[in-house]
Amino acid sequence: MAAIDLYDPDTYLDGAPHEEFTRLRQADPVHWQDIPGQPGYWAVLKHADVVHVSRNPNVFCCEAGGVVLEDLDPERLSRMRDMLLSMDPPRHISYRKPLAPEFAQRVIAGMETQIREITADIFDAIGDNTDVEFVHDMVGPLPTQVIGQLFGLPEKDWEWIHRLSQMNTSGQDPDLNPDGDLSEAGSADSSMQMAMYGMAFAESRRSVAPQGDLMDVILGQEFNGRLLTDGDIGSLLVQMITAGNDTTVTMMAGGLWALIEHPLQMQMLRDDPSLVPGAIEEILRWFSPLHYFRRTASEDTEISGTKISKGDKVAMYYTSANRDETVFADSQAFDITRSPNPQLSFGIGEHFCLGVHLARLEGRIFFEELLRRFGTIELNGLPERVRSNLNNGVRRLPVHLSH
Numbered sequence: 001m002a003a004i005d006l007y008d009p010d011t012y013l014d015g016a017p018h019e020e021f022t023r024l025r026q027a028d029p030v031h032w033q034d035i036p037g038q039p040g041y042w043a044v045l046k047h048a049d050v051v052h053v054s055r056n057p058n059v060f061c062c063e064a065g066g067v068v069l070e071d072l073d074p075e076r077l078s079r080m081r082d083m084l085l086s087m088d089p090p091r092h093i094s095y096r097k098p099l100a101p102e103f104a105q106r107v108i109a110g111m112e113t114q115i116r117e118i119t120a121d122i123f124d125a126i127g128d129n130t131d132v133e134f135v136h137d138m139v140g141p142l143p144t145q146v147i148g149q150l151f152g153l154p155e156k157d158w159e160w161i162h163r164l165s166q167m168n169t170s171g172q173d174p175d176l177n178p179d180g181d182l183s184e185a186g187s188a189d190s191s192m193q194m195a196m197y198g199m200a201f202a203e204s205r206r207s208v209a210p211q212g213d214l215m216d217v218i219l220g221q222e223f224n225g226r227l228l229t230d231g232d233i234g235s236l237l238v239q240m241i242t243a244g245n246d247t248t249v250t251m252m253a254g255g256l257w258a259l260i261e262h263p264l265q266m267q268m269l270r271d272d273p274s275l276v277p278g279a280i281e282e283i284l285r286w287f288s289p290l291h292y293f294r295r296t297a298s299e300d301t302e303i304s305g306t307k308i309s310k311g312d313k314v315a316m317y318y319t320s321a322n323r324d325e326t327v328f329a330d331s332q333a334f335d336i337t338r339s340p341n342p343q344l345s346f347g348i349g350e351h352f353c354l355g356v357h358l359a360r361l362e363g364r365i366f367f368e369e370l371l372r373r374f375g376t377i378e379l380n381g382l383p384e385r386v387r388s389n390l391n392n393g394v395r396r397l398p399v400h401l402s403h
């Protein structure tokens with residue numbers, strides 16, 4: 001049916017295949033895709049169907065096979081099942097509930113001054129160097145520093161954590177890791193180092209008075225009927241850093257790229273910064289940072305008339321749902337004033353992104369500061385994307401900035 005292979009990472013190298021997604025949404029919206037050497041999957045492409053799958057976590061579950069398309073070996077699957085993102089109800093809610101108040105909009109809003117300072121420091125550090133590689137020089141350090149602040153990690157450790165988090169998610173990129181181990185083991189090693197660091201930090205915090213931060217909650221609350229061990233806390237730190245790192249970087253870099261390609265809309269934002277929150281939503285719709293997350297059917301069922309068998313893999317394609325013409329007028333147009341904008345880049349339902357308010361706040365502050373500081377922002381070379389069927393990441397965005 002399709003001339004396109006949605007599994008092949010090369011398919012995404014020049015950007016998501018929006019023309020093919022459009023054709024499939026009309027002709028075959030729950031589309032079967034093979035995977036070489038292992039069972040294929042159903043690609044769910046329409047907005048309403050992605051919402052349906054997300055909102056039925058007992059039928060479309062996470063723990064059976066994890067949230068990525070590849071079959072995992074038993075050890076990795078078991079580790080994945082202990083991540084919030086991959087838990088099923090009722091266990092999922094008993095882990096999410098104690099954390100949720102700390103990520104509420106009102107609480108996160110209290111970080112505005114700190115995030116603005118972190119952003120300003122990063123911008124100051126580029127000094128007069130107005131030709132930058134935007135992804136690594138300007139956006140990369142921000143999300144890890146913000147998580148560091150949230151967890152109360154000592155500031156002197158932020159740079160090291162950032163480096164580990166880069167290794168964790170992009171360690172196979174020789175540009176980022178010129179001397180290091182480029183293998184999967186190398187990236188597992190950086191996760192392990194980060195988890196060990198988190199363990200040691202948790203231990204050190206047990207012997208001091210409460211500091212009034214997220215760490216107090218993590219140390220003092222029961223999760224699923226028991227207190228977390230230092231090892232659990234190390235793993236939670238890795239999860240937070242991993243969940244909030246590449247996605248946030250993509251929002252900023254993809255967003256700037258889109259604005260450079262739409263100069264009139266960049267000018268509208270400069271003229272009226274109150275448009276920034278709406279622009280962030282449109283950036284997330286237009287440049288969906290994650291292409292998909294996976295579920296596994298726990299029973300025979302159907303999605304919009306397509307029969308799904310128990311055990312089948314089902315992938316919710318946010319990138320396609322976000323351009324669904326039955327939901328978004330002129331869906332292929334980038335429009336920072338779009339309203340309403342029910343984009344699905346943070347998912348929906350049970351697993352709706354826990355860091356949503358943090359991501360939106362980081363995005364707003366970052367673009368407000370960027371546009372205020374730099375009167376001219378233009379491409380200064382060819383942007384490159386990350387080769388991945390999951391992360392819609394920007395690998396390089398060379399830009400020229402002037403005040």
Ligand code: HEM
Pocket residue numbers: 054084085086096147239240243244245247248251289290293345346347348349350351352353354355356358359
């Ligand atoms: C633009 C940035 C971000 C995007 C696009 C994004 C996207 C997502 C998506 C698609 C999900 C899964 C939704 C589902 O399965 O239905 C998710 C879950 C999650 N995100 Fe984010 N995220 C972002 C930023 C962050 C940040 C900054 C943090 C934390 C500091 C974070 C923490 C989490 C966590 C802990 C979960 C799991 C929630 C659960 O399973 O209950 N995310 N995110």
